[in-house]
Amino acid sequence: MLNLTMCIVDCGNVITGITYFLKVQLKTLNQTRKPAKPAYSVRCDKCKQETLPKLDNNTLLCPCCNNKHTNISKPFEILIKAAIAKGNQDL
Numbered sequence: 662m663l664n665l666t667m668c669i670v671d672c673g674n675v676i677t678g679i680t681y682f683l684k685v686q687l688k689t690l691n692q693t694r695k696p697a698k699p700a701y702s703v704r705c706d707k708c709k710q711e712t713l714p715k716l717d718n719n720t721l722l723c724p725c726c727n728n729k730h731t732n733i734s735k736p737f738e739i740l741i742k743a744a745i746a747k748g749n750q751d752l
């Protein structure tokens with residue numbers, strides 16, 4: 662029982678090192694994946710591109726082919742419009 666505890670304590674440093682390495686690895690993976698897909702991306706029925714829609718006359722359009730998005734639920738549409746408005750303010 663005592664030896665087992667000692668072993669865990671002794672190996673503790675090694676395990677912590679690996680965990681830290683894995684954490685960095687996962688963090689790097691997350692960071693490289695995130696920019697590929699915007700938070701409020703919508704898949705276009707016409708050109709199959711998944712991007713953040715653009716706002717034109719209070720209508721959400723696909724920025725790639727200007728196809729009007731008709732398959733967005735009302736609550737999500739409000740969120741997207743808010744995100745676009747926020748993005749425009751940052752620019």
Ligand SMILES: [Zn+2]
Pocket residue numbers: 705706707708709710723724725726727728
């Ligand atoms: Zn499109």
